[in-house]
Amino acid sequence: MQLAGATRLAVLYEDYGYFFSGLGVESARLARETFGYDVLLNRSLTPNTTDGTSVNATELEAALAEVVLAKPDVLLLSMRQQLWEPTLAALTAA
Numbered sequence: 001m002q003l004a005g006a007t008r009l010a011v012l013y014e015d016y017g018y019f020f021s022g023l024g025v026e027s028a029r030l031a032r033e034t035f036g037y038d039v040l041l042n043r044s045l046t047p048n049t050t051d052g053t054s055v056n057a058t059e060l061e062a063a064l065a066e067v068v069l070a071k072p073d074v075l076l077l078s079m080r081q082q083l084w085e086p087t088l089a090a091l092t093a094a
Contacts, residue, residue, distance in 0.1 A: 006073035009037040012063055012087065014079035015044035024078045031076070040070040047083060055083055064091055 009031050013024020024044060031037040043063050045055045064087075067075060075091075077084055 007036075007038055008070075008072045009039050009074045009076060010041040010043075010067050010070050010072035011039065011076045011078065012041075012043050012045060012067065013077070014047060014083050016047050016080070020078065020080070027076055027078055037074070040072050041066055043067075045079065045083065045087070054086065060087060060090055067091070 009028075011024050011028045011031070013027065014020045015024065024042065028039045028042040032039045043066060045059060045063060048054050048056060077087060079087065
């Protein structure tokens with residue numbers, strides 16, 4: 001399903017294993033091959049090994065800066081809620 005008028009996509013995904021292993025890469029592939037999106041960015045975020053529920057703040061800032069520079073029509077976040085909430089908060093604060 002393509003959103004009306006949207007042609008450019010960015011994907012930020014958690015590369016943590018379990019359910020999320022390969023999901024970001026596959027999402028970008030499907031968006032491109034099946035739905036015709038121009039995938040501008042496909043970037044993984046690696047959870048901290050100490051707690052597994054957060055991302056290094058510097059890495060998150062860099063990833064979000066890449067998203068802003070890419071100017072996608074759609075941003076797809078593929079991650080657990082523990083990472084999704086701070087990522088969305090940082091994005092809306094930027």
